[in-house]
Amino acid sequence: MKCCAMKLCRLLCFVLTLPLQLMEVVGLYGMYKRLFPLLAYNITFSYNDKMHKAKRELFRNVVKFASTDGSLRLLEIGCGSGANFKFYPYGCTVICTDPNPHFHKYLRRSMAANTHLTYGDFIVVSGEDMKDVQDESVDVVVCTLVLCSVRNVQRVLQEVRRVLRPGGAFYFLEHVVSDPSTWTYFLQHALEPLWYYLGDGCTITRATWQDLEAAGFSELHIKHIEAPEVTLMIRPHIMGYSIK
Structure with a gap:
């Protein structure tokens, strides 16, 4: 009965x-x-207010992946308006990519508010094909609330591995599908067609941890959490980092 109701609501x-x-x-x-x-x-x-503690925990050890000369080159996929800048360590160089060029105006505001960082180019490109980023050219890649809306998660993760130097790290914070026994799972599947358009391509039924497990990183550190006070449909999250 529950399954039939879910399919009807989705229709x-x-x-x-x-x-x-x-x-x-x-x-x-x-x-x-x-x-x-x-x-x-x-x-x-x-979102940052509600997830402040989780983001602080996520990025607490980013600096340990700095290059041997002490520099830290960080590439953010789907940087949006620069929501993560305040959590990055002092002095690191941030390279921003996003397929939507209209974020640039808001990105500049976040850059102006976070002068502890150095900024590279804003590259308008999809995560599946970052051809303008050289092989093994960055120490850290960051992706938060992005893998839900890309067309091919595995292709993005292949690109992450390509641009990371050996021993570099990929940090992620993503909402994921809930356990099938929950009402959250019901709502995610029922409301996904509408959510997709309102969220500019956001998919709320992805088991993204499975893609990370299959991506071929040498290490994967992952944690499942329930995000506090956010909309029920995107409350289940995963966070962590993987090492090339």
Whole structure:
């Protein structure tokens, strides 16, 4: 019965998204991509407040992956508006990538507010094909709330391994699918068609930890958590880091 109800709710949500699907086909959905960075920028402050402790814990040992000369080159995939900058160690160089060029305006604001960092280029590119980033050129790669919206998680992780130097680390914080026995799981599958469009391609039913386990890193340090006070559909999270 629960499974049938979930499928029915998902179908209803799918019907509700038909106008959005039509907008995507005719090219009008691109207007939302201009609006989404503003929404994401404002949501960032609330999410960072709720996840402050988790992010502090996540990035506490980033500095140990600095190069032998003491420098730390950090590449962030899907940097958005720069929500993570405040958590990065003093003096590291941050290279930002995002497929949405309209984030640049908000990214500059975060850069101005975090002068303890040095910034490289803002590269408009997808995580699946970071051709402008050289092989083994960075010490750390960061990806937070991004693997939910990429088209191919495994391809992104292959690119992460390519650009990381040997011994470098990949840090992640991602919302994931809940346990099948929970009502969260029900809501995630029922509301996903609508959430996908409102979240600019965000998928809420991915078991991303399985992709990380299969990605071929030499070490994987992963922790499953329930994010406090965030929307129920994205409360299950994974966080941690893997080493090339």
